[in-house]
Amino acid sequence: MSTLWHVLGAGSLGTLWATRLTRAGLPVRLILRDRSRLASYQAVSGLTLVEQGQAHTYPVIGETADSPGLIHRLLVACKAYDAQGAVAQLAHRLAPDAELILLQNGLGSQDAVAAQLPQARCVFASSTEGAYRESEWRVVFAGHGYTWLGDVNHPTPPLWLEDLHAAGIAHEWSTDILTRLWRKLALNCAINPLTVIHHCRNGGLQDHRCEVAILCSELTQLLDRCGQPAAAHNLQAEVERVIQATAANYSSMYQDVANGRRTEISYLLGYACRVALRHQLSLPHLQQLQVRLVQHLDAHRLPID
Ligand code: NAD
Ligand code: KPL
Numbered sequence: 595m596s597t598l599w600h601v602l603g604a605g606s607l608g609t610l611w612a613t614r615l616t617r618a619g620l621p622v623r624l625i626l627r628d629r630s631r632l633a634s635y636q637a638v639s640g641l642t643l644v645e646q647g648q649a650h651t652y653p654v655i656g657e658t659a660d661s662p663g664l665i666h667r668l669l670v671a672c673k674a675y676d677a678q679g680a681v682a683q684l685a686h687r688l689a690p691d692a693e694l695i696l697l698q699n700g701l702g703s704q705d706a707v708a709a710q711l712p713q714a715r716c717v718f719a720s721s722t723e724g725a726y727r728e729s730e731w732r733v734v735f736a737g738h739g740y741t742w743l744g745d746v747n748h749p750t751p752p753l754w755l756e757d758l759h760a761a762g763i764a765h766e767w768s769t770d771i772l773t774r775l776w777r778k779l780a781l782n783c784a785i786n787p788l789t790v791i792h793h794c795r796n797g798g799l800q801d802h803r804c805e806v807a808i809l810c811s812e813l814t815q816l817l818d819r820c821g822q823p824a825a826a827h828n829l830q831a832e833v834e835r836v837i838q839a840t841a842a843n844y845s846s847m848y849q850d851v852a853n854g855r856r857t858e859i860s861y862l863l864g865y866a867c868r869v870a871l872r873h874q875l876s877l878p879h880l881q882q883l884q885v886r887l888v889q890h891l892d893a894h895r896l897p898i899d
Pocket of ligand 2: 836846
């Protein structure tokens with residue numbers, strides 16, 4: 595019998611994982627925020643995943659943090675700014691040998707969760723899969739991609755990777771997950787804030803090449819200083835490639851701002867600026883970008899952290 599997968603958060607990625615694991619016949623429980631969310635979920639017949647226009651509903655059992663039972667394996671699928679609080683609410687249910695998979699973008703939240711639970715195994719993930727919520731309990735699988743998973747303390751891959759294989763979740767075990775997370779953070783820092791400030795699709799940054807190049811040069815210095823030369827390698831060329839390949843798309847941060855949602859700024863550009871300060875590294879364009887982004891968020895009455 596497979597270990598039960600507890601999935602925290604019924605948002606885009608939580609639904610994408612919970613439905614595919616359930617479809618593969620694996621046992622899954624969905625942890626919802628509170629009893630009223632649970633009641634509203636129980637009024638529908640399950641989570642719906644839309645793939646290539648086809649919708650299927652999976653009757654994943656829901657619960658809340660107060661439900662009974664130990665948690666051995668927890669997929670943390672909330673936003674970076676919610677991760678620490680959400681995991682704290684579940685601390686009393688985590689088995690001594692619990693394993694957590696942290697799906698958060700950016701950096702900072704993973705270390706905060708790991709510090710909170712020194713006895714648990716925390717696997718960090720970096721995903722290029724794309725999903726969005728079409729309506730309550732209904733998610734569209736918008737972009738096939740890959741999820742890299744790794745554990746900074748133990749290089750041995752966990753046995754449950756077989757479950758991901760069975761569920762058709764494209765993944766790879768990575769022995770340099772921090773490099774992957776730093777690289778993604780650098781890409782996000784070079785692209786996302788500028789799309790918000792210039793109010794454009796990713797492709798619109800082709801009109802701001804110099805600004806992008808200066809940011810890439812500062813991000814490269816930061817990565818080098820943080821002992822991440824592999825994440826720094828050819829950063830500008832990759833940023834330009836991503837801008838071209840995703841020219842028609844709006845960045846995730848742009849979409850958050852456009853939809854009046856809190857951004858993950860503190861775990862992306864904010865994190866980069868804090869680490870630069872800690873290293874006494876002067877990165878004026880990155881710092882200035884942070885100031886402009888914060889002003890923009892403030893003007894739109896959105897949280898600045
Ligand atoms: P989302 O906002 O769609 O879903 C998060 C869910 O977590 C929400 O339903 C929220 O109510 C729930 N939640 C928050 N606190 C909770 C708590 N205490 N208990 C129970 N539920 C709680 O977010 P998402 O798009 O799935 O993103 C999750 C993370 O994955 C983010 O860090 C994001 O940057 C990253 N990511 C997302 C995508 C994507 O395509 N959506 C791709 C790659 C990475
Ligand atoms: O990951 C992205 C995002 O929008 O968050 C890309 C497409 C790489 C832009 O930074």
